[in-house]
Amino acid sequence: MSQLKRNKTPWPTNKAMEQVYEMKLWGSNNSEFYSGDGSHNPTIIHPYLEVVATFLRSFKNPITVCDLGCGDFNIGKQLVDFTQHYFAIDIVPQLIAYNKKKHQKPNLEFWCLDISKENLPKADCVILRQVLQHLSNKEVQKIIEKLKNYKYILLTEHLPKGDFTPNKDIISGQGIRIKKQSGIDLLAAPFHLKVTSTKELSRTNLENNKGVIVTALYVL
Numbered sequence: 421m422s423q424l425k426r427n428k429t430p431w432p433t434n435k436a437m438e439q440v441y442e443m444k445l446w447g448s449n450n451s452e453f454y455s456g457d458g459s460h461n462p463t464i465i466h467p468y469l470e471v472v473a474t475f476l477r478s479f480k481n482p483i484t485v486c487d488l489g490c491g492d493f494n495i496g497k498q499l500v501d502f503t504q505h506y507f508a509i510d511i512v513p514q515l516i517a518y519n520k521k522k523h524q525k526p527n528l529e530f531w532c533l534d535i536s537k538e539n540l541p542k543a544d545c546v547i548l549r550q551v552l553q554h555l556s557n558k559e560v561q562k563i564i565e566k567l568k569n570y571k572y573i574l575l576t577e578h579l580p581k582g583d584f585t586p587n588k589d590i591i592s593g594q595g596i597r598i599k600k601q602s603g604i605d606l607l608a609a610p611f612h613l614k615v616t617s618t619k620e621l622s623r624t625n626l627e628n629n630k631g632v633i634v635t636a637l638y639v640l
Contacts (some may be wrong), residue, residue, distance in 0.1 A: 431594040433511060433534065433559065452534060453492045453515050458578070459552050464624055464633055468496055468549070471621040471635060476502035476545075483544035486570070488535045488563075489551030492517050496547075500528050507541040507544050508562055509533050536562040545572040550633070552604045553577050553596040557589045557611075560604065564611055573638040574621075579603035580631050587611065606638070615640055 444503050450453050458464055482504040488494050490508035492515070500506045508523075509531045510516055516532040523530075524591065531541065536549075536559040546567060551577070567573055577597055587603035588597050595601050606613040617639045624633040 435554065451492070453518055456491075458633070459491055463628075465495060467624050468515050468576065468633075468635055469495070469511055472499060472547070473502055475574070475621070477636065482519075484542075484570075485545045485547060486543035487547040487549075488540070490519070490530070491515070491546065493523055495549060497523055499547075500525055503527065505529070505543070507531060507543060509540070510536060519626070535566070536560075540566050540569075541569060545574065546570045547574045549576040549635075552606075553598075554593060555590075556592045557587060559592055560587075561611060564606065564613055567613070570640065571640060573640065574635065575604075575606065575638060576633060576635040577629055578606045578626075579634055581625070581629065605629075613638070615636070624640045 454460075476499060477486070484504045484505045484507075485499070486507045486509065487496050487499075488509050490510050493508060496506065496508050504563060505527045506525075507529050508519065510519075511532070511534050513532050516530050520530045529541075533540065536555070548563075552563065555563070578596060580598060580601050580603055585602050586608040587610060588600045588602035590597055592601070605611075605613065607615070607618070615638045619637045620634060621637055622633075622635045
C-alpha cells in the first residue's frame with residue numbers, strides 16, 4: 421500500500437484502512453467497497469470456503485463465530501448459514517454501514533471495532549482471514565491476548581513460499597510482510613501462542629511466485 425499518504429508519524433490503523441477503500445488500493449469491481457483479489461479470486465476463495473464450511477458443518481450443534489476483519493463480506497456471506505450466530509467485525513465505519521444494508525440475516529450482526537483495542541463478542545470460533553498480515557507486531561500481540569478467550573481460531577495468512585523468517589515487524593496498514601520475505605506465525609517469537617493442537621486446512625499457491633495462502637485451524 422505504498423500509495424498511502426505519509427505523515428511524519430504512522431497513521432492510526434483505522435485511518436489507513438479507510439483510505440485503502442476510499443482510494444481503491446485493493447482494486448475495484450465497480451462496487452462501493454472491494455476487499456481485493458483475496459476475497460474474490462475463485463482460485464483463492466473456493467478452497468478456503470470448502471474447508472471452512474466443512475469445519476463449521478462438523479458440529480452437531482452449530483457454533484458461534486466472530487469474523488475479525490470481515491471486509492466486503494464476500495466470504496462471510498457464504499458461511500453465515502453454517503453458524504448459530506455470526507459476528508462480522510471491521511474497523512472501517514463506512515464499510516460496516518454498507519454491509520448492514522446489503523447483508524441481513526437473523527443470526528448475523530455487524531460491529532465496527534478496532535480489534536486490537538476494543539472488547540470483542542463472545543463466541544466459540546474466531547475467523548482471521550488475511551488480517552494480521554497488515555498489522556504491526558504490537559497490534560498483533562494485543563489481538564492475541566483476546567484470542568485466548570476462544571476455543572477455535574481459523575487463521576489465514578499470505579506467506580512466502582519455502583522457508584522464511586516469521587513475524588518481521590511492519591507499520592500497520594502499509595503493506596504486508598511478504599515484501600520482507602516474512603509472514604505471520606502465531607506460534608513463533610515474539611508471539612508464542614499456546615495451543616492444544618494445530619492443523620493446516622488448505623494451501624493455495626499464487627501465480628508468478630507471489631507466495632502461498634495458508635489456512636490453519638488452532639484449538640486452544
